[in-house]
Amino acid sequence: MPAYHPPTEEMLALLEEVLQAGPALAALPPLSPDGAEGDPLPLLRDVLEEAGRFAAGVLAPLNRSGDEEGCRLENGVVRVPQGFTEAYAAFVAGGWGGLSQAPEWGGQGLPRAAQILLDEMMASANFSFGLFPGLTRGAVEAIERHASEDLKARYLPKLVSGEWCGAMALTEPQAGTDLGLLRTRAEPQPDGSLRVTGGKIFITAGDHEMAENIVHLVLARLPDAPPGVRGISLVLVPKYLPDAEGRPGARNAMSVGALERKMGIHASPTCVMNYDGATGWLVGAPHRGLAAMFTMMNAERLFVGIQGLGIAEAAYQGAVAYARERRQGRAAGEKGEAAQPILVHPDVKRMLLTIRAFTGAGRALALWVALRMEEAARHPDPAARAEAEGHVALLTPVIKAAFTDLGFEAAVLGQQVLGGHGYVREWGMEQLVRDARIAQIYEGTNGVQAMDLAGRKLSVEDGALPARFFALVRAEIEAAGGTLGAEAYTAPLAAALKRLEAATARLTRRAAANPAETGAAASDYLRLFALVALGWMWARMALAALRAGGAATPRHRAWLDVARFFMARLLPQSVALDLALAEGAAPLLALPEEAY
Template identity: 55%
Template structure:
């Protein structure tokens, strides 16, 4: 059974309590978003997600999308849900006010995204891709394109996509073949085929704005010859309304293992009229503005699914009667005890809970940096925030989605055989979670980005944005009687991360394959240390609140107990990850290819 109640108390904790000392707050441009206002926003978002989106999650999965005469129909209820979503302004929550957005902090927006993804991740892709397209257009489009397209995209009247992948090229965009021929009026004619295009065709909006990567006739080979174009489904008339159908159409929708209510399209562009976005041959730079924003959003998908899977598993573990407690009967009035009394079930539930709370703590930290990067009053603050976002984006995308799938799998395990049956609802979480590890750059690519680009960038400057606050916290709290033992565990994990960083830096300069072989383990290690830091800070705050007797004792005690489980049962993975990194590439790369 799909169970979800927005974890608003924990959201308020990571938003208002956990990171107040990170140097990313006190931003004048966001001063209007007071705790009272953000509380109202989160509460209303919870109602929409629980009452409107959650009931459509399983029915949308069962029905899926259909393609009829070139038009994709979304499942029953999606049109009405999208209308309620846009009329409530949820699509425009964090978008620029100059184009009709509300300009809310990303720290608030990411929590709302988590609720949306927890209740209906398929639905989340329709506005999510639009927001990514808006991000690219806001930075790179000329004023004419901005004026014509951004207001309708921000309002949700029109939606957006990004069209990168082709049948023969995915990660290696240097192989891209779609062509763009210049016209006499300053526009271009695009021809080519794209695949895996989320929300490429649907019935939720009156127009769809495609951002398409293509090559100009004089383009150099490889990724340095790619340009970005805006290609609408319908060409706007003189009044800005959809008019003539453009040469962009959906030829098929993919039959996927999950996200069945999200239209994943094969798109054909046949002399489709479009306009250049940004400079010629620099389209990948513009598209990465969109992709980087989407990568954090994809990480939030993993967290949302993980939370929904956890809550569903808790409900079942309390309801399902099976066997008796190993230490003696706990419910003698019942024919058997609920399975939550069993140690292994508790291990699974606490693992899910710890991963979710750890991810939420890290995501709140990164979201605050996103706000500081965009709105910070001082150049130093903006630079440090930008460094931190660049470093942590691959960690958020890859680790959160890895853990989202792990939590979904544990939920199925908690349900036992019933979890393998569609009627339980939790098997959908596994199917929906799997794609997040693949799109917007596979998690292996994220790990390569971390070790190959982010670690050496600016002589290691990005790392300092993370290492310095962790190191300072350890030094300041190692002797604290309330959390000293926990901080000692953080210190050991942090030293493993520092050691692994040195190994990769030294070996990688001589042999890039050494960094490649260590990349996935290194990303997980960095994510574990980031979570450990957040849990240690949370424990310090919770201990102080409990000692003061200010109330909410149950919440703060559970926070400390979750942190304890993380430190005792999950953080020890850092030691094995360090040993795997230290072992080097030999066992990976020496294996004979013909022996596979």
Template identity: 60%
Template sequence: MQNYVPPVDDYRFLMTQVLGFDGAMAEMGLEVDSDLAATVLEEAGRLCAERLHPLNRTGDEEGSRLIDGVVTLPRGFADAYREFQEAGWASLSSDPEHGGQGLPFILQLWLDEMLSATNLSFGLIPGLTRGACEAIKAHASEELKAVYLPPMVRGEWTGAMALTESGAGTDLALLKTKAEPSGENGYAVTGTKIFISSGDHDIGGNIVHLVLARLPDAPAGVKGISLFLVPKFLPDASGGFTVRNAMSVGALEKKMGIHAQPTCVMNYDGATGWLVGEPHKGLAAMFTMMNAERLMVGIQGLGIAGGAYQQAAAYARDRLQGRSADGSRGPVAIIEHADVRRMLLGVRAFVEAGRALAGWTALQLDRAHRHPDGAERARADALVALLTPVVKAGFTDFGFESAVQAQQVFGGHGYIREWGMEQYVRDARIAQIYEGTNGVQAMDLVGRKLPLGGGAVAQGFFDMIAADLEGQATPVAAGTCEALQLLRDATAALHGADADRLGAAAVDYLRLFALVSMGWMWARMAAAAKDGTSAHSGKRAVADFFARRMLPQAKGLAAALSAGAEPIMALPADAF
């Protein structure tokens, strides 16, 4: 396989030429500039390329194992995690109050991209821990924060999220796990959860589970769900965490992909836990973690697409097949064939626009947490809420499609394990499913996010794009303006729509939203790529490809949206 090349030059271009990174940092009072940020990303990329990427295929082939109740990660994973943690990468963007480094979230999200590109199974471990920390920080008591946050922030302990049960997936109102009051303000948690990523492993340290369960007096439905912190190890008499809690791994899920990731069936047999937040308000507390995870999952789709692109482009430059278009030479490298270029450009056009949009969104999250002006914090927070389902679902849909296209470049070799491309396809698929399926994300966008502020948040975002594009004469700017108008029209048509109309429109609407957002980023990048370097001319060429070959999808999506719900709902359920 081709060695992974961290896209640090592209990160630097985005920070200095497109996203206004230095100005944003000064605005928020952070002593971080683009040079320091690029250095951090370069070091992170080196770890991903040299330490994690070589473990990706071996980890996939070996997989995690459960023997006599003990979960073991593939060879090399535990050692690599300790190196990752000891070097401080687990605490990169976390709050210094609890031992974090407090660096801007944009660096965290781009680190997540490189982790996903090189070893998705590994990257889930620190990613889930970071999300658990967010929920504990926002909702737990001061006592719980003091005990659990510092070692989790440092990465010495890890975290897991335990929502799903066999009969309660998206519909969490159906969950049956119980929590009974026990001694010293604790609870005894009993039930079985499935699909629990990083539920157990041999990295060392405690594993802190955030578990949704019902108290004895819980009302029915989601209004009766509470959140509990349930650690693998409880404190002993001397204050160390050595006492095994009453929780165990019933099985490791046998999965299509991410084989190295220990996805567990977890049994809680009266396990000791503590309430996080208020009774019966657990879903709101858990969504603090889930929203953070949804951005991370979107970046997983982006990272896999970028990693797959690098492999496919290298193969296309080396693989000799067929003759030149005029028939005068042969065999030629397949990069000369138009169809191969079409596939590679489609992947690259998504990856580079997605990377820019991820960076822009991460800067809004930084503003939401750090900006000195309260109104600006609220505005940025609303924009992050609007874009979270777009990043999660849009990036993972495009990411899976990109992995398939990159595999296709290899022809039959792409279907054979030794080239590594089939693993990208298998690993990418889960990102469209977990942390809320992409259909659920699309329903969240049209049902909950478009109405934010009476529709003002979405309209403000559209106005921002329009103002940015004004006066630009590039094909991508013109195409994005046209697609933006289609998006505005579709948004207006959905105002006040019934549930069937919203459900029928949701997925197509989200894709249209994603295309416009990426077109906006390509317009920004094309405007910034003004000099005569090969890198800048490459940006302009890919922007033109996006404008002429990908943005036209907007017209087809708009036509499908205008058909309404009738073509979908007309067939009776018993006719399927």
């Protein structure tokens, strides 16, 4: 496994020069009355440097061993790989659990940008480990937004600190994407609690001994529930029932039936859970569990997209390190017998640049969304909050699906750079591929994300979400006109944006006539959208460099060079996607189902 070097300076440069995060955050009211005011970047620097030391020093060394050892179920108890329990204790002790959580519940109240960058580092260093706090945060979001004050007081401080972990129990054998089919029952008891009975599968971190309690958020049906998705409720089911002092007390009636044997994320226990009359409490209104679940899911979907980003960064670093060391052949046209590092070969550069074209702009885009989340939560103007929320809603499926697809592609490219060594376990690159693969599947497959974008998100308020986003990008392109050299970056972006706008209008029109058009377009449409969004960030990065004097520093030169590569060699894919989308659903629906 190659050493992990947290890209802290790049992260800070993006926040400062590309996203103007300092002024943007300083303009918002503080998260709590005693919150710090002014430029948060110096604090962020300290936090990120510390996070980088934790990820590189504590998590990365456990990544290969965690993959080899995996999790085990022993007499009903889940055992995590060696070192994970200690690493998780260090995570809790370091206060990483509540980084961007509300101070009210013990969080540190830092901007979500800090959380996203910590998530990226954890995904780069140890993808499996990052899932434990990742799921916990989803539970926190749902409880904070939807649970009673009593439940909040009882559970949030422990979950925010990370002393207790969270789990999301949605899927059942017959109910995955289609949650309307779920059967787990929740029966009201005289004391106001619920009795939960049923079986769930694919429950990430459903059980382990790293935390003193695990709080499951379980989707279930109340006795009077209408059928389908309108009859689903969200129930909080802790592994240990808190006693009067709030400490873990009696064991709840739930158990792990089995651990799944998986392609990757071996250090993350994927549990088959049985709830045998387990005690729980309703979160949110009866039958409104889906709304509460989407609070979790949206947080998780961004997190999963960031996992794709993190794995791409790890693949890039591993591949570059190898490409500098490994000597085979010589650059075209060079004389002499001595072999040169394979980094000289253009096809190796192509693979590395393709990864970096994603990680560079992907990180910027994720941070842009994190800033909008901050505005959505804290901006004093309701209209500004709503607009920010619209951008987050629009980009959430794009980040989940495109970042995990590109993250997987990046892992495959990074592995390819190592040739045969990339296929051998000890080098660690094939683990990145196996781990990355799950992110395209869980928290809603990428096909489901594409449907969310092309269906739901395009139709909100008659297309207001994409219209506002396109207007924003277009305004930036126009505003860049005064910067010398900007045209090389903004002209290809403007052309791609035009294609995306045309494709959006066409899809909206066609879908009104034939609903199958949405599904037939969804995946290609999402990729087209992602290309434009990434191209927008590359244009921003190039502009920031140009305004800072062009290629005056290595970082600014790199932004310009990779931006050019993206525009020249990757963004043309937007033309092909637009052409394919223009053909519509008919060529995809022609083959009769019996002929598959």
